[in-house]
Amino acid sequence: MTLPFMIGVLGSPVSWYMRDLVRAAGETSGVQIIPLAFDRLQAASLERSSVSSALAMESHEPSKPTESMPLDALDAVLVRTMPLGSLEQVIFRMNALHVAEQLGVPILNGPRCLEICIDKWLTIQRARHVGLLTPKTICCQGREEAIEAWHQLGEDCVVKPIFGGEGRGIVRVTDYDMAWRVFSTLSQIQAVMYVQEFLPNEGYDLRLLVLDDELFCVRRHGNGNWRANVSQGGEAKRFEPTFEQAEIAYRAARAVGGWMVGVDLIETLDGRTMLIEVNAVPGWRATGAAVEQDIAMRLIQKLRDR
Template sequence: MGSDRRSLVVLASRVRYEEKRIMAALERRGAGYEYVDPRTLFTRAGVTRPGPELVLNREVGHFRALYAADALEAAGATVVNSAAATRVSGDKWHTSTALLERGIPTPTTALAMTSEAALDALEEIGYPAVIKPLVGSWGRLVTRVTGREMAVAVLEHIEALPSPQSHVIYVQELVRKADRDLRVLVVGGKALGATYRHGNEWRTNVARGAVSKPCPLHPRHTRLAVAAAAAVGADIAGVDLIEDRDGRLTVLEVNDRVEFRGLQEAHGAAIDVADAVAAHLIAVTAA
């Protein structure tokens, strides 16, 4: 990274739409920064080297993002989002427990150590339900199960996966909802805006073809999203909300290295997510 101490680093192994816009916003605001690919970094335990004062962590891979944040914080940097926030929000079980500890509504969830225990949990929660990997994004390997026979087949597949972490099974009730969910962007404790995400299937991820449309930001959306981001300790977060058929809102997920292209394009010039992120980073640097 060089021997000079930069005030701000943007950390990312892939420079996508979001990273390009954030770096452009920093440049417009006259904020000096350095782009660093985390794949070039190494840290010796117990050895402090000159490094950045502030790091925006945009690494796409959860474990690389987590350990990079840990190492950079150990070297004295402030990381946004912090390693603690990445650890919680990057793991669905940790997110669920953090939300419940703050009294924030979230779907009924269980964690099982074996397939047999998962089947018992599913019977208690009730079908249809959802089986999810603890770590993952874009709706990958998230499976809706409608009954025991289907659940057994899915769990047999999970047992064959090579990672021991995959064998710890996260199950959740399937909230009866409309054909959409909500994504609220939170930066620095403030809700910037929201979108409805409509899809042709039950998973409404933009990465799976869902379409984002502007959603009026109601105070109840704001309160819930800001509280959820605070529960996981995230300065910058995309909070996914589900509204059931009776209008009740629950928090489904909190995304710490959030992709915001769908929301940005839905709102156009009315909201500038990247500029809000840049302003927040500048404020943290100045604090």
């Protein structure tokens, strides 16, 4: 009897992506999706090192023991999201993934890729290091330094959470009073201030979803909102990338060590193509609908091919 190809998914068991992966696996012979709980990871250094996780459920019952799944019993592990936790918990979870990877568990994307892409500043530095164009960006930790950065970058800047996604918490700052209020607030909560020049554009950005050696590309229109994220009301439409845009996407994926990443680009009014961000846990629902492709199915097929 042939054993199923088992894919562990670290993420929410009730999410749209889990349902989509389970649906695609059900339509693929010999594939099984195993939902895993990120906050139930544990590692052991005994006679033999190991990393395991409890199976994810809709809710955990402390009085009821949960089955543990060794990660090295799986054919692949997909990382989709990490729940909130203390600094200790987050560091341990990432280190557990590093250990699992060292033990030969195929983790996609790998922990180093996750660490790079979670940090927008580090992502920009990796992109610049390989020669990709990125917006002028200043990272600092104090109000006065941030206001000086705002002046230096043309007094029209985008302030983003250094950790975050889907366009949440992003503010465009265009006058001094707003700058003082925004940077004072961020300073009070001891946030790192990620200050980036605003790039005039035609009101859309580009999402190039890299899946191994394939590209799925959409143009995201903001419909009046300068943020074009679909989660913020943007609309995704299929487009064919230029050779330059495709090359940027693949180079960005290599720069962060990603196998499946979302590369966000902006075409500026002066004709430049700038890399904005690289997402190591990209969604595919809007992209798949726009390009009329079953991306969950392609994802599973490519995992098996590996």
